[in-house]
Amino acid sequence: MPKSKITWLAFASAFVVSIHPVGAQGEAASGLYQIVSGTYTECCGFGGEITSSLPNKNQSFVRLEIDQQTDFATMTFLSADGQTVFGVMPCPPGDAINFRFDFGFVFADNIEFHVDPGPPPYNVSWFYSVTNLTDRLRIDGTLGMAQVNCADVPNHFTHSNVVAVLVQAPTLKVTEFTKEGALLFIQGNAGWTNVVEASTGLGSWSPISTNVMPNTLCPVCPYIVVRDAASTNLASRFYRCFEIP
DSSP: OOOGGOOEEEETTTTTOOOOOOOOSSSSSEEEEEEEEEEEEESEEEEESSSEEESSSOOOEEEEETTTTTTTEEEEETTTTHHHHHHOOOOOOOOOOEEEEEEEOSSSEEEEEOOOSSSSSTTOEEEEEEESSSSSEEEEEEEEEOOOOOOOSEEEEEEEEEEEEOOOOOOEEEEEEETTEEEEEOOOOOOEEEEEEEEESSOEEEEEEEEEEEEEEEEETEEEEEEEEEOOOOOOOOEEEEEEE
């Protein structure tokens, strides 16, 4: 997961500050969204239309980034590792066309990504509509490209009724200070790898713990406890954490 996913700072004085980005009421929030349902269709090369269900290993997440200053958004489809951008290979072979859409226009309850045919050789265009449904997105749209002498490969790619749920950021708090060091309590997402980093002055960070969040029957209950023995003789100590699928 990119370091922009880092969402909590904990000070040695036990003061905890959240820096998780939150959208205005009725608007989508920036963050990582996990795809829970939907369909993806490629058309119309050799063999005709091919439709597959989402999520799959190539498309499991959507990252949405909203610039509050410009009201522009960027949407990226990501693989199961939460980092690799989903893309398709055009014809003739060349650089992959990535499903990363910039300059989305943000409205009160939806975002629209629309680009007219771009430059040769592929003349890529797309139209995607993203509806905000309170901590989840519904995504519909099509990416198309004009190709020459490539009738045997798909040139239109469609997402239909894709629903993606906002991945809640991990939470971190300092629960006690003893001669053994600070005790950190972290809650996160079951099955995800949680990384805790520490710093003495916010200038440089070092990992002090890497653990997989345990699976529990309660979806909001997974937690780990980390003891930072190195904090015992420090005048100040800062903590932050992030998660990797």
